[in-house]
Amino acid sequence: MNIVKAEVVVTSPDRNFVTLKLTTEEGFTGLGDATLNGRELAVVSYLQDHVAPLLIGKDASRIEDTWQFFYRSAYWRRGPVTMAAIAAVDMALWDIKGKAAGMPVYQLLGGASRQGLLAYGHASGSDIPELFDSIRKHLELGFRAVRVQTGVPGLNAIYGIASQSKETGGGEARYDHEPARRGAQPVQEDWDTRSYLRHLPRVFEAVRNEFGPEIPLLHDGHHRMTPIQAAQLGKNLEPYDLFWLEDCTPAENQESLKLVRQHTTTPLAIGEIFNTAWDFKDLIRDQLFDYVRGAVTHMGGITALKKTLDYAAMYQIKSGMHGPTDISPVGMAAAMHLGLAIHNFGIQEYMQHGDRTNQVFEQSFTWQDGLLHPGDKPGLGVSLNIDEAGKYPYQQAYLPFNRLADGTVHDW
Structure with missing residues (x-):
């Protein structure tokens, strides 16, 4: 062959x-x-x-x-x-x-370990009423778990607020509900960690009061905090029972997570920018986090990520595979097959692709009652329509970047 x-x-x-x-x-x-x-x-x-x-x-x-x-x-x-x-x-x-x-493919990996994959969607809003509307929309779409991102008073544009797009009535358009924007230069956003740390616990208090204690809530810190700031946030969010706090501090400094772990019982998800099992090895061994955020697309494929997750399973650490729309439907299908087969599946990130993407990549997966399933077609279950793909040539695009109020470039 x-x-x-x-x-x-x-x-x-x-x-x-x-x-x-x-x-x-x-x-x-x-x-x-x-x-x-x-x-x-x-x-x-x-x-x-x-x-x-x-x-x-x-x-x-x-x-x-x-x-x-x-x-x-x-x-x-x-x-x-x-x-x-x-x-x-x-x-x-x-x-x-x-x-x-x-x-x-999931049959080749040992067969299904569950009926489907619990998935979370991305709810966001520039303020709390807008956030509530977004959460309700995701619940109507069938999501049983929701990531919560919100604007911060005094900051004009920050990570994770899809409501800044034209689809919801304001600002410069973001394509396919993600922050990467087409153009010759990246867009500058702003940041203030102290304002964020003051505001976020109030947001989760409001969400819990409105939607109750049952719905799993997640939040992405996107590497923007120092270790002590991350520890403070994790501790302050404990009353609101988060499913996880993601990428609370840059995990390249792996010792930093020891400090975070010492000060909070909020579960931690780490590693969407990691590329190999070696990036996760010591963090898993020392049990410094709870969910592996690696992507099949960025971790060397199904073969490599399965080995990482098998090692994580020895320490009761579960999967939380990266799955926004910068992962193509092919990469998402691979994640679904892997997630369906492994024992230590945790949750799958799921952002729905746009109609044009779904015409280029024809898919067999199903989405029902908050669960994803890759389908039972042989292989990954995705086909590429070359004629449709040819209609859409490459366009230069960049993720944004952050500056603090004094002009310092900060982690985005």
């Missing part, structure tokens, strides 16, 4: 996506997601110029060996560009293996 063709497809229906398509001599095709938000063309070059030529003639059934070859043979290991490229190859090979076997 040798590979005879390796194609890299770049398309921008609602945002930019990078897809690897492999074809075997028997006619089986496999898709892999290689999207790296805001740096997409770096991965395109890595795939086209360095990886694709080495795939021709390789046996598509040798998934583990191929993974090890691309990780070890380049010598320069790790990093988001390398691991996104390897992830695309890995997903495509699992897709091919599933099609050759006539089975969905």
